[in-house]
Amino acid sequence: MFTRLRWFLYGVMVSVLIGAMVIKRARSMKERLDAEGVARVAASYGADMVEAAGRALQRSARRGELTVVEDVVEGNA
Secondary structure: OHHHHHHHHHHHHHHHHHHHHHHHHHHHHHHHOOHHHHHHHHHHHHHHHHHHHHHHHHHHHHHHHHHHHHHHHHOOO
8 A cells, every 4th residue: 555655656746846947947048038049049950951961972982083093003094
């Protein structure tokens, strides 16, 4: 009997704790959702996309170089 009561109380305490953490997190996120914060996130996302495109171009250029070098080494050029 007391085991079930103990687990129920543990569940209540954990639920209250998690609820408090979620509310605190939501309030901090709400404070960051102003015009400057949204612009900062958009600029950061744009910069990340440009960086990813640059890396993809570098990788494709390296792949092209490797095929030319492999052809020369094998004597196909």
